[in-house]
Amino acid sequence: xxxxxxxxxxxxxxxxxxxxxxxxxxxxxxxxxxxxxxxxxxxxxxxxxxxxxxxxxxxxxxxxxxxxxxxxxxxxxxxxxxxxxxxxxxxxxxxxxxxxxxxxxxxxxxxxxxxxxxxxxxxxxxxxxxxxxxxxxxxxxxxxxxxxxxxxxxxxxxxxxxxxxxxxxxxxxxxxxxxxxxxxxxxxxxxxxxxxxxxxxxxxxxxxxxxxxxxxxxxxxxxxxxxxxxxxxxxxxxxxxxxxxxxxxxxxxxxxxxxxxxxxxxxxxxxxxxxxxxxxxxxxxxxxxxxxxxxxxxxxxxxxxxxxxxxxxxxxxxxxxxxxxxxxxxxxxxxxxxxxxxx
Numbered sequence: 027x028x029x030x031x032x033x034x035x036x037x038x039x040x041x042x043x044x045x046x047x048x049x050x051x052x053x054x055x056x057x058x059x060x061x062x063x064x065x066x067x068x069x070x071x072x073x074x075x076x077x078x079x080x081x082x083x084x085x086x087x088x089x090x091x092x093x094x095x096x097x098x099x100x101x102x103x104x105x106x107x108x109x110x111x112x113x114x115x116x117x118x119x120x121x122x123x124x125x126x127x128x129x130x131x132x133x134x135x136x137x138x139x140x141x142x143x144x145x146x147x148x149x150x151x152x153x154x155x156x157x158x159x160x161x162x163x164x165x166x167x168x169x170x171x172x173x174x175x176x177x178x179x180x181x182x183x184x185x186x187x188x189x190x191x192x193x194x195x196x197x198x199x200x201x202x203x204x205x206x207x208x209x210x211x212x213x214x215x216x217x218x219x220x221x222x223x224x225x226x227x228x229x230x231x232x233x234x235x236x237x238x239x240x241x242x243x244x245x246x247x248x249x250x251x252x253x254x255x256x257x258x259x260x261x262x263x264x265x266x267x268x269x270x271x272x273x274x275x276x277x278x279x280x281x282x283x284x285x286x287x288x289x290x291x292x293x294x295x296x297x298x299x300x301x302x303x304x305x306x307x308x309x310x311x312x313x314x315x316x317x318x319x320x321x322x323x324x325x326x327x328x329x330x331x332x333x334x335x336x337x338x339x340x341x342x343x344x345x346x347x348x349x350x351x352x353x354x355x356x357x358x359x360x361x362x363x364x365x366x367x368x369x
Contacts, residue, residue, distance in 0.1 A: 029092070033085040040080045044073040069337045075325055082322025089315035110217050111172070112150075112157045112297075113210055113241070114143065114179075115202040117224035118188040119163045121263045124225075126251040129286050135249040138285065139223045140184040142247055145288040146221075147176050150298050158209060161188040162202030162224070164195035168209060199224055200234055203277070207237050216242035219297050222273070223284070225250035226266035234276050243297060244279025246270050251285065 055064075116139065125131075127138035156172040157179045169182050182188070203222065210218045218241045226248055237244065250265035265285060274281040282289060 029085060029088045032088055033081050036084045037077055037081045040077045041073075044077060048073070066337050069333065072329060072333060072337075075329055079322040079325040079329075082318040083326065086315040086317075086319035086322065089311055090319075093310075093312045093315070095312070110155045111210065111213055111219070111240075112155045113206050113218050113220045114157065114159045114183075115166075115199075115206050115220065115222045115224075116159055116161055116183065116188075117163075117197065117199060117202075118161045118192075119197040120189060121197070121225055121258055122249075124250065124256045124258060124263060126254070126256050126264075127249050127285050131251055135225050137184065138249045139247070140180070142249070142284040142288055143183055143221075143223070144180065146294060146297075147180075149291070149294045152176055159183070160202050160205050160209070161191065162197070162199055162205075163189055163192035164198050165192055166198075166201040166205035167191060168205065171209070199226075203237075203273075204235060207235060207241075210240045211238045213238075213240035215239045219243040219245070220277075220279070222246045223249065224270070225263070226270040226273075234273065237277055244274065244277040245289070245293070246274040246277070246279060246281045247284040247289070248281065249284050252283065 118136070122136040122139070123134050125134045127133045127135045128141075133141075153174070156174060157170065157176065158168065158172055159170040159179060159182050161167050161169050161182075169186075169188065170179055173179060199222075206220055210220070216239070220237065220241050220243065222245070224247075248265045248267060248270045250263075252265040252267045254264065256263055265283075267281075267283070271281045280293070282293070
């Protein structure tokens with residue numbers, strides 16, 4: 027507010043000076059503009075241009091005086107608060123220990139999930155992402171929140187027996203989705219990618235809530251054999267493709283069968299490019315100040331030149347080319363010779 031008041035005062039003083047200058051120009055109009063005492067038509071807006079350019083310069087320079095300069099960081103280093111988030115909801119139920127996953131169907135489902143995540147980490151600019159992991163069994167518990175250490179995340183995905191942190195019971199996968207929504211709610215819009223890694227076993231058909239605006243991408247990764255199940259706790263468990271597709275559709279995301287294939291390159295590229303796009307910053311007051319300083323300085327500096335060469339229609343003196351001068355000189359000499367001969 028102080029800057030605006032200072033700018034208004036300076037513009038008011040410049041306006042008073044323009045009125046004073048106008049009175050002086052009116053007295054000297056016959057000498058400057060000839061018999062009609064009028065400048066060029068566009069010159070009438072010259073006082074407005076001067077006052078506006080002075081206002082631009084005042085506001086821009088005052089803003090640069092109080093605004094903090096932008097800190098430019100090396101390539102790969104992200105400004106704090108502008109990082110992207112990778113939010114992994116990991117199913118750690120006992121069914122994830124069944125060994126029917128991978129191309130050879132000899133890996134455990136949890137091990138296959140770890141391989142899929144490792145492949146993703148190797149193909150994204152990891153320094154631009156903060157990784158969080160939420161473990162899900164018969165409830166949901168955050169294990170890692172906003173970590174840049176991918177070794178820690180890799181250990182959580184593979185080695186930790188996280189199912190011991192829960193009581194035995196039925197898998198409640200949607201609790202992990204709800205916990206992810208709570209964790210992601212305060213983040214910047216579109217700055218998070220949600221990865222739901224599960225075999226889809228015993229997922230209820232209802233109770234799914236929409237994700238907050240901070241989640242820009244949702245990917246449901248299924249592991250485990252979708253065709254032939256394995257017995258656990260007296261029942262057959264296999265990857266429930268239909269349920270996982272339904273969850274992906276309701277979350278406005280996509281489903282990927284991670285049992286045989288890693289995440290496709292175009293999907294990984296979309297995640298990486300989303301982070302790059304969100305790093306683009308909107309214009310700040312400092313940027314507008316630099317723009318107005320350039321515009322105001324250009325107008326104020328070049329206005330006198332335009333006034334000198336294009337500001338009037340009258341130019342004192344007589345302009346003639348060389349041929350006309352020679353003809354008039356020749357006529358004058360002939361007239362003088364005639365007068366002399368007559369005398």
